[in-house]
Amino acid sequence: MNQDFFDEQTEQSRKKAKIVHDYFVAWARVIKSHWTGPIGYIDLYCGPGKYSDGTPSVPLLIINEILNDSELASRMFLVFNDADGENIRKLEEEIKAIPKSEDIIKRIAFSTNIVDGEFWEKIRINPQIPVLSYIDPFGYKGLTIELIKKLLASKGSDCIFFFNYNRINMAFSSNPYFDEHLSALFGKEKTTRLKKELASLAPSEREKTVIDALVETLKENTADYVLPFKFYCTDMKRTSHYIIFVTKHIAGCRIMKSIMYTNSAKDVDAVASFELKDRANFGSQSEQLSLFSRPLDELCELLKEKYKGRSENIKVICNEIVYDNCSVFMPNNVKDALRRLENEGVVKIEGRKKATINGLKTMPDEAFAIFM
Structure with a gap:
């Protein structure tokens, strides 16, 4: 992870953290009421827990939520992983500094594994435990369909992952060096087909084609419901990335779609675009009346x-x-x-x-x- 990323929280990162936090709260409430055993949470690119300005990132938001619920604190098992050992050290210190953190620290596994194309073969998850997973890589190496399948294997499990559209779009346009990573997510045949198909498309058509292909791949392999939420670059009106929610359960889809709707820009008819129209690019006007299509x-x-x-x-x-x-x-x-x-x-x-x-x-x- 680029360390500059944690200097100051951007509007995009703040919105992403809110969506993940809000879904964890709702998911944990549902799982807790339908399941009496242990509950899992996995963050594979956790970072140091705070930005340099003191703003907590997703791991600390999740920990604080757990510690505010004594029943949840007694049932949660967590994995925080980051290839940067310094990030893990800082996160562990931040968690230990939270009052009553001794109630949860013994059930947290801290690790410094590199999440590569073979990582999915190494990770061990109890198939009887419902798990919410969060995958937020700086790029896309290590984000594989096999990893997502494994994280969703147990009943009640959902996954939220960062999809770096900007980089993946460039990878589809470049030499075969990146094909291995693309194939690990889309499959070899689909990657080959997409590279040919995308070559003649306009940028907006390319984006829709890539996202449709991703949704199709996820549904073919592991998911019944897939919800994308779009973010723009911080300095231009061009797509940067998406967060993608994946679940097998309509209840999870219902909850996350409501959360994404609440956090999305909407038009004058209250129809959401499922994207963040950030202030840097769009100013204060997030609602617009289209002259052409509503x-x-x-x-x-x-x-x-x-x-x-x-x-x-x-x-x-x-x-x-x-x-x-x-x-x-x-x-x-x-x-x-x-x-x-x-x-x-x-x-x-x-x-x-x-x-x-x-x-x-x-x-x-x-x-x-x-x-x-």
Whole structure:
């Protein structure tokens, strides 16, 4: 890890840490209520725990959350790894300085392993323990599909990883030196195909093609749900990286999508772009009205086409739209689209107990939408 990274926390790093922290809190609450055994957390590129200005990074946010919950503190087992031994030494010191850290320190494994292409073969994870894993490399070497598969193997396990789109995009454009690392994530055949396909594409098309290929690879190998969240470079409106959430469980997808929605830029229709529009690049205006395309308009057309001539439960419609991996929509967006279609006479809603609340037409989950 580049040590300059920990000089001062950027807006991008702050948002990333918030998303990881908020998901850990929600995930631990769910696991705790459905599982009586030990619970695991793994951070493979943990860093020193604090930035030079004293701002805590993800490991200390997680530790403080655990120590505020006595039951969680008695059940958690953690792994903090960083190839830089000095980072590990600093992190261990920071944790020991936290009041009541003796409640958790004995269940933390600190290590200085290099996470390379073969690392997945060395790591040992109890298959009976649900684990949340966080992989935040400076580049992408060591980020392999086999590692992600292993981290997701046990029931209840989820993974959040940093996907350095900027570097991976360049690797796809360059000589075969990087093919080994690309193949470890995308597979050899897909890497070869992507290099040919990307050569003729415009930058925006390249990005969509790479992200679609990543989602496809993850779903082919280990995941049922994949959620990307986009970040821009600190000095230009160009994609820097994504954090990618991977899970086998719709409950995990539901929780993380809600967290990402809360932390995302949104348009005037409250449709999220699932990205951080940082102040350096976008100023204070994170909401914009497009003159050309509004996602809610597209959603209305999708609903009309998908459900034409059908009667369907509103909750079912929301789930089918929202938990499609390609969808940026949330249940509130789907219900707004249904209200618009009802006003246009395209949809009739049956099963309401109250027609309106505060002047807004209700869209209860148990009601049915009848499409003309």
